Structures are given as C-alpha cells and as structure tokens.
Amino acid sequence: MSTEAVVSAIKDSAKTRSPLRITGRSTWLDAGRPVRANNTLSLRDDSGVVSYVPGDLTLTVRAGTPLSEIERVTREHDQWLPLDPYGSNEGTIGATIATASAGPLASGFGLPRDLLLGLEFVNGRGDVVRGGGKVVKNVAGFDLSRLLTGSWGTLGVITEVTLRLYARPKADRTILVRLKGSAKESTAFLRAFLGAPLNPYSVELLSASASKALGLGSSKVCLIRFGGNAAAVDAQLRAVSSVAKPEEVDATVWGMLRNLESGAEGVIRISGSPASFREVAATMLSDEYPWISEYINPMRGILRLVLRATDDAAASEESVLGIDPAGEPDEHIIFEKLPAEAWQEIPGAVSDSLSQGIKRAYDPHNILNPGILGD
Numbered sequence: 001m002s003t004e005a006v007v008s009a010i011k012d013s014a015k016t017r018s019p020l021r022i023t024g025r026s027t028w029l030d031a032g033r034p035v036r037a038n039n040t041l042s043l044r045d046d047s048g049v050v051s052y053v054p055g056d057l058t059l060t061v062r063a064g065t066p067l068s069e070i071e072r073v074t075r076e077h078d079q080w081l082p083l084d085p086y087g088s089n090e091g092t093i094g095a096t097i098a099t100a101s102a103g104p105l106a107s108g109f110g111l112p113r114d115l116l117l118g119l120e121f122v123n124g125r126g127d128v129v130r131g132g133g134k135v136v137k138n139v140a141g142f143d144l145s146r147l148l149t150g151s152w153g154t155l156g157v158i159t160e161v162t163l164r165l166y167a168r169p170k171a172d173r174t175i176l177v178r179l180k181g182s183a184k185e186s187t188a189f190l191r192a193f194l195g196a197p198l199n200p201y202s203v204e205l206l207s208a209s210a211s212k213a214l215g216l217g218s219s220k221v222c223l224i225r226f227g228g229n230a231a232a233v234d235a236q237l238r239a240v241s242s243v244a245k246p247e248e249v250d251a252t253v254w255g256m257l258r259n260l261e262s263g264a265e266g267v268i269r270i271s272g273s274p275a276s277f278r279e280v281a282a283t284m285l286s287d288e289y290p291w292i293s294e295y296i297n298p299m300r301g302i303l304r305l306v307l308r309a310t311d312d313a314a315a316s317e318e319s320v321l322g323i324d325p326a327g328e329p330d331e332h333i334i335f336e337k338l339p340a341e342a343w344q345e346i347p348g349a350v351s352d353s354l355s356q357g358i359k360r361a362y363d364p365h366n367i368l369n370p371g372i373l374g375d
Contacts, residue, residue, distance in 0.1 A: 019039070020039050024043050067083070082115070084104060108199070123156040124365055154359060154370075156368070175226075193222075202224070205297075265338075348373065
C-alpha cells in the first residue's frame with residue numbers, strides 16, 4: 001500500500017459511491033458505531049520509517065507502522081514516543097492519531113495531537129493533503145493535523161505522520177498506594193499527593209475490580225509512574241513516602257492496564273475538570289457493580305468504565321443506557337464501545353451543522369467510514 005494506492009482506491013469508490021471501512025491493523029474494529037460499508041481499505045501494509053532525525057527528536061513514519069516498531073526504532077537512539085493508548089502495541093500510529101487514543105502517559109506528555117507535528121492524508125475526493133511540518137517549530141495557521149486527529153477516518157485517510165520524540169528517561173519506576181481506608185481518607189491522600197511539587201508521568205486510580213484483574217490485590221489502589229534522572233525520581237519517591245506507604249511494582253503493569261479493555265462489552269469515557277474529579281475520585285471508585293472496572297486519571301479528569309459480560313445481561317445493558325450522554329454541565333461523556341443494539345439510544349457526535357459542513361468539504365460523497373460517528 002502507498003499513498004498512490006490509497007488515492008486510487010478512494011477515487012474508484014467516489015466514482016461508484018461505494019463506502020469504505022478504513023482500518024489499520026484491525027485491532028479495534030468493535031469501537032465506535034457500526035460502519036455502513038462493504039469494502040475495506042486497510043493500511044496495515046503501509047508501514048515503515050520515512051525519516052528519523054534523532055538530533056531533532058523527530059520521526060516520520062507511514063500510517064500503518066505499529067507502535068511496537070516505533071518503540072524498537074527509537075529505543076536504539078535512547079529515545080521514545082510517550083504515547084500509550086489503551087490496547088495492544090500492535091495497533092498502528094495512523095489509527096492512534098485518527099481516533100485520538102491516549103493512555104496514562106497523557107498526564108505527563110500530552111495527547112496525540114500534542115505529539116503530532118504534521119501529517120499527510122487523502123480526502124474523500126482523492127486529493128493528497130499535507131498539514132503541519134517535520135520540525136518542532138511550525139508556523140501558525142489553520143491546524144489540519146489537529147482537525148484530522150480524532151476524526152476517526154471520516155475526513156481523510158491518514159497515510160504518513162511526523163512525531164515529536166523525547167529522550168528516554170534514565171530512571172523509570174512505578175509505585176502503588178493502597179486505598180484501604182474510607183473515601184475521606186483516600187481523598188485526603190489525593191489532595192496531599194496532587195498538591196505536592198511532584199511531576200509524575202502517570203497517575204491512575206483503580207477500582208478494586210480493576211486492581212484484582214491486574215493482580216494487584218483486592219483493594220482500590222493509586223498507581224503512579226515517575227521518570228527522569230535517578231536523583232529526581234528518588235526525591236519524588238521520598239516525597240510520596242511522607243504522605244503514604246508506597247509499594248514498588250514492575251512497570252509491566254502499565255501494559256496490563258492498557259489491555260484491560262480487551263474483550264469488554266462496553267467502554268465509556270467521562271471527562272470533567274481535574275479539580276472536581278480530585279475531590280470525588282475516591283467516592284467514584286464504586287464496587288456496586290462487579291462487572292464494571294473503573295480507573296480514574298485525577299490529573300486530567302478522566303474516568304473510564306469497562307463493562308464485562310455477566311449472567312445478568314439486562315442489568316449490564318441498563319447500567320450502560322442509564323448514563324445520560326449529555327452528562328452534568330461540567331462533564332463530557334464519550335461512548336467508545338457498546339453492543340450494536342445500544343448505539344440506537346445514543347445521539348450522534350457530529351449532528352451539528354459545523355461538523356456536517358466540514359464533513360461535506362472533505363468527503364463530499366460520504367464514502368469514508370460513514371456512520372462511525374453517528375452521521
């Protein structure tokens with residue numbers, strides 16, 4: 001697969017008005033709404049490094065390049081791409097950007113759009129478009145890269161991306177703090193921890209069910225990752241020890257957490273202001289529903305609900321549909337994955353006139369992933 005092949009496939013589909021299902025390595029096809037397309041355009045074979053300038057901390061790769069390959073290439077130069085979306089490392093960078101998927105490292109390094117310097121894509125007319133650049137400093141203007149990030153392939157097929165890298169930390173350590181006390185005690189710990197002059201890479205609060213699934217015990221825990229030079233990491237660990245009793249755990253737990261959603265019936269993301277989440281996070285980690293695993297990022301104000309199949313399927317579906325998509329005024333709810341029948345109850349994400357106008361401008365024949373965002 002090449003950019004020219006993508007152009008040809010899109011032009012052929014535009015002529016016959018035949019919709020296309022855009023995929024990377026097909027590791028997350030059950031996310032989003034069902035796509036109204038019989039034909040698939042896969043980028044899995046469009047992989048490889050186009051340009052790598054370690055001195056500039058920039059890397060350009062084809063969209064079908066798996067995250068594991070980027071990890072391997074950058075490690076050789078003691079660098080890394082701090083992007084750890086939920087799911088397998090075999091997922092592609094193109095799909096990660098297209099879905100704006102982020103994981104625990106977003107606390108310390110930002111979202112995919114913050115690590116993306118530029119990209120190439122093919123729109124629904126078959127035109128090749130470039131946005132951004134290949135250096136860290138770019139001129140200001142309309143940011144096509146950010147427009148495509150999170151568009152789920154509905155505006156164009158991403159074929160190439162340029163990424164910002166970071167130096168790999170000399171020390172990288174993970175600890176957990178068990179939240180065995182009352183919600184009030186857990187909130188007091190969070191308030192003290194988040195108010196301290198610390199700079200963690202990642203912070204996640206895990207419900208008892210999530211903790212148990214990861215082999216961390218049967219209590220709620222706070223999972224924390226520190227990185228940098230050894231002296232700085234040691235100092236931060238001592239600071240945590242002054243407000244709690246941390247336990248060091250193997251860093252592989254982060255990969256296990258990212259894969260916790262594999263095979264889930266549903267995944268729901270709820271976001272709000274970090275300040276409000278910090279005050280109620282401990283209370284939100286409820287054990288009321290045993291088929292739900294919860295984890296909260298208090299630094300970003302993100303709650304993820306992972307629903308598993310149970311004998312009480314009706315109750316499980318009721319718990320999903322009982323969440324108001326509009327949320328509270330300070331909340332935003334995204335349904336990432338649901339049973340096919342449940343989508344009928346959820347309003348579309350692109351029903352406003354502005355989103356529809358952008359869609360028509362970039363994909364006038366509506367052939368790119370139609371229906372995946374509720375259009």
